[in-house]
Amino acid sequence: MKKSVFFGALTVAGLAAGAAAAGTLDDVKARGKLNCGVTTGLVGFAAPDANGKWEGFDVGVCRAVAAAVLGDATAVEFVPTTGKTRFTALASGEIDMLARNTTWTFSRDVDLKFTFVGVNYYDGQGFMVPKELGVSSAKELDGATVCIQTGTTTELNLADFFRANNISYEPVPIETNAEGQQQYLAGACDTYTTDASGLAATRATFENPGDHVLLPEIISKEPLGPLVRHGDNEWGDVVRWTLNALITAEELGVTSTNIAEMSAAPGSNPEINRLLGTEGNLGEMLGLSADWAKNAIMAGGNYGELFEQNIGESTSIGLARGLNAQWTEGGLIYSPPFR
């Protein structure tokens, strides 16, 4: 009985919401809005602009899913989550999907009961140091104070890296990227470590980005991707194939500029026709309208366009495609066929 009191209190606190987990697709349709978990603010990936409108690479995925399901790319409620609150938010049903530079790992997939629907950015953990420190390799960081976002895989990689190289460090646990930036710039830590893309994005917001360098070592594999709850496969399929549609669109040369023309009538490429719903009934199989993929691509462009607009070389963040190029161009971005 005493146990039940605790359990009861906890139930009220959060898990009661989990009961509504089944049928997320129907829930989203009924609500008319997609609840999408994003970071609390990482320029390029997910951050509100001057007018409070969320923008970024991860935000683009959220908007594409909303466009595919609801036909409206703006029907998204962005829920900022920290490294620590993101999984609880998803498990409890507060958000329908999480697109928050989250690394796909075994234990998150298997033990925490989430389904990663794919990878939208192949990343790795790096270190940023002030140039004046004169450090050229992460192995020279013996005794350094390291700012690290708590509750992330990077926290574990960091411990592993320093142990493997038999050097010591002092962790300064921080909650959000903004806090890390502040601590790092104040000199409270010698180096800031997180995913290399995040470091580049953070550095882009500095007053003098040139005073800081990213060290050459990439100490881990960080495949970042959107994820949903385990056990709701229909919803998982919707998010997975929306992401794949964006990737396939780039591969097939479907862009936000030519999509209106391409989707007007069936063209000569059957795969494009199936993707855009002018042929076959893929949308119906997903429980969506026939033009679901068209809407998703029109929301922010195909994968390559999203990349270029938000984090590509023309932006202040300046990330090269690298591993994130299409498989046809030597990268890892690869979508199963639409058939």
Next chain:
Amino acid sequence: MTTITDPPKESFRLSQLIYDTRYRSLTFQAIAALVLALSIWYLGNNLIQNLRAAGLNISFDFLGDTANYDISQRLIEYDSQSSHARAAIVGVLNTLLVAVLACITATIFGVIAGVLRLSNNWLVRKLMAVYVEIFRNIPVLIWIIIIFTIMTAVLPGPRAFRGDDATSSMVLGSFAFTNRGIYIPAPIWGPGSMVVVATFIASIVGVFAYRRYTTNLLYATGRLLPVLWPSIAMLLLPTLLVFVILGKPIGLDFPELKGFNFQGGIKIGGPLIALWFALSIYTGAFIAENVRAGIQAVSKGQTEAASALGLRPGRVMNLVILPQALRVIIPPLISQYLNITKNSSLAIAVGYADITATLGGITLNQTGRAIECVLLLMLFYLTISLLISAFMNVYNSSIKLKER
């Protein structure tokens, strides 16, 4: 003609449960208890159902698994290969450390501010009023963040201490104030150092014995021996003597700038300082009010009577006012100590590795065992709070008014 009829036979009817005042309260209590039990059963059942639906179970096995993360502030040996249970213990000790430190300093701040609030000096009185009103009316989380931010922004980084044209230097050559924390010299215990420590402890015992002797002498004969100077002499002289005779067995390990950070000495981390100081000044403001109320609760006649007997103001405070005021001060002081302990969980805001940050933060997040971790956290805080209450209640009953 009157007929005396027997009073109607008491027969119990169901309606009596509601209309009869003798049973009504029992009825309603039974209904309330039933509703409570049912709702608890419903909530508990709901939780178990949901956990089962999500394929999760309650298990504490994760505590034995390797933690895989590092903690910079630790009182016991710990590395990333230790278990989650050990990380939790590191957190418990850190919580207790900051709670004990903050309780001590908050009491000191509070007593000083509380007494000074009753000062006859207008400026001192008003200054203390400003302190109390400002600090207790702004949330402690804000204070923690303000102090931490000021520390990191104002104090120099270790890099500022480097080079020939260093912009910062160590105070007295042995204390380094950096934005990562304060580095102080650490004692090195050489051979024979235990003798010095033993002498010091013996001196403390000696001082207490001497004070008791003077009190007894005062009560028995009315003769007053000097207390302060002999106490200080007894405390320091024998220890110093032994220290010199044994050839200075205790040395000092000075912090030194090596690589990225100061090495050697003792580091008091920035988060600990911010949390400790913020909790102290915040709770100190509340304690100041308790102390003021306690002193004002002692009737003015007591002061006047004591003065009429020829006691000096210091003695009036120590011998007459404070012992009586303590009876009023202690019970609210208990709840202030509990507040400090519970508020220490705000450590998470500045990255101090207390139990909420280790077990309830990183461990919870890396293992995903939210329910288990939160249960353990609740159990810990409950136990600690009840223990503090119990100890303080024992102290309270020892000083409360003895009615004979």
